[in-house]
Amino acid sequence: MGFSFKQFHVDDSGCGMPVSTDGVLLGAWAPLQHAQKVLDIGAGSGLLSLMAAQRSQAQIDAVEIDPQAASVCLKNFAASPWHHRLQLHLCGIQQFTASAYDHILCNPPYFENGPQATAASRASARHTDYLSYADLAAALARLLLPLGQASLILPWDQVASLNRQLQLVGLHLAQRQDVSGRPDKAPNRSLLLVSKQAVIEPQAMPVISIRASDGRYSTAMQQLTRDFYLKL
Numbered sequence: 001m002g003f004s005f006k007q008f009h010v011d012d013s014g015c016g017m018p019v020s021t022d023g024v025l026l027g028a029w030a031p032l033q034h035a036q037k038v039l040d041i042g043a044g045s046g047l048l049s050l051m052a053a054q055r056s057q058a059q060i061d062a063v064e065i066d067p068q069a070a071s072v073c074l075k076n077f078a079a080s081p082w083h084h085r086l087q088l089h090l091c092g093i094q095q096f097t098a099s100a101y102d103h104i105l106c107n108p109p110y111f112e113n114g115p116q117a118t119a120a121s122r123a124s125a126r127h128t129d130y131l132s133y134a135d136l137a138a139a140l141a142r143l144l145l146p147l148g149q150a151s152l153i154l155p156w157d158q159v160a161s162l163n164r165q166l167q168l169v170g171l172h173l174a175q176r177q178d179v180s181g182r183p184d185k186a187p188n189r190s191l192l193l194v195s196k197q198a199v200i201e202p203q204a205m206p207v208i209s210i211r212a213s214d215g216r217y218s219t220a221m222q223q224l225t226r227d228f229y230l231k232l
Contacts (some may be wrong), residue, residue: 002019002045003009003012003018003019004108004230005050005228005229006227006228006229006230007054007081008050008054008076008079008080008081008102008211009070009076009079010045010046010047010050010076011045011075011076011222012044012045012047012072013072013198014068014069014071014072015044015045015066015068015069015072015073015095016044016066016069017039017044017107018045019045019047019101020031020107020188021210022107022153023044023045023047023048023107023153023189023224024047024051024228024229025153025179025189025210025224026048026105026107026118026151026152026153026191027047027048027050027051027052027055027228028055028183028223028224028225028227028228029151029191030052030090030103030105030151030193031103031149031151031193032055032056032057032058032103033056034079034102035058035102035103036057036058036059036102037058037059037060037061037099037100037101037102037103038052038056038058038059038060038061038102038103038104038105039060039061039062039063039098039103039104039105039143039187040052040060040062040063040091040104040105040106040132041093041104041105041106041108041131041136041139042063042064042065042106042108042109042205043062043063043064043070043088043108044064044069044073044107045061045069045072045074045076046072046073046076046077046086048062048105048107049062049073049075049077049086049105049222050076050080050086050227052103052105053080053081053082053085053086053102054227054228055227057085058085058103059087060082060085060086060208061087061088061089061098061101062077062086062087062088062089062150062214063089063091063092063096064088064090064171065090065091065092065106065130067090069179071089073088074213088094090123092130093131093135093136093139093181094135094139096139096143097099098143100143100144100145100148100154101143101144101145101148101150102144102145102147102148102149103106103148103149103150104140104144104148104149104150104151105144105151105152106136106150106151106152107133107153108131108133108136108152108154109130110155110158117192121216133138133161133162133164134135134163134165134168135166136162136165136188137162137165137168137169137171140166140169140171140194141169141170141171141196144171144196145196146196147196147197148195148196149174149193149194149195150193150194150195151191151192151193151194152191152192152194153189153190153191153192153223154189154190154192155188155189156178156186156188159173159176159190159192162192163202168192170171170196170198171194171195171196172193172194172195172196172197172198172202173192173194173199173202173206174191174193174197174199174202175193175202175203176190176192176202176204176205177190177191177192177207177208178190178191178193178205178208179206179207179208179209179210180208180209180210181209181211181227182192182209182211182212183212183213183218184213184215185209186229187207191203197207206232207220208220209221217232
């Protein structure tokens with residue numbers, strides 16, 4: 001089955017995490033207009049890589065540790081209009097060696113504690129046992145070009161934990177966009193832009209609501225994702 005977008009289809013069967021609003025938000029929000037070499041950490045079904053390919057002319061490397069998800073990802077890449085610009089590497093980011101990137105994308109595992117998921121693939125996609133914030137920060141510091149940036153999405157209450165690890169490796173939180181489910185709800189996730197360049201104060205953006213009070217996608221959400229969702 002999977003999920004069809006305007007310019008590509010994503011089969012997410014067998015992946016630890018299926019296509020999600022978080023992934024679409026990140027793929028649409030990341031500033032990729034001038035990116036020439038992009039890395040997708042924890043590619044899963046390949047959603048972020050495919051969105052990056054649609055939005056840029058970049059060469060895109062994707063890293064995925066789970067063989068079943070990697071197999072699905074390869075099929076999604078092969079079926080896309082941008083297959084010649086997409087390459088998958090079956091390994092953990094801790095073992096990945098490559099030249100540096102001007103943009104890195106990651107929708108990282110986010111449960112630092114609590115019950116593990118039953119399926120191993122879902123557990124690796126959701127829990128920081130498989131990619132700690134320290135490992136993620138170290139990978140970003142190692143693989144970003146001096147002027148490079150990384151775009152991430154995290155639960156709102158996990159931003160401080162990640163930011164502590166970023167600071168330890170000399171990275172900076174350059175921009176933060178908090179996201180809520182509805183206008184009357186508190187933010188529950190944050191889009192983050194990370195940079196090697198020193199930042200005095202992260203740029204705070206207005207909170208985005210995914211849905212308006214009437215339950216439909218908000219104007220901001222429609223503007224952000226209309227190049228991807230079929231019904232927008």
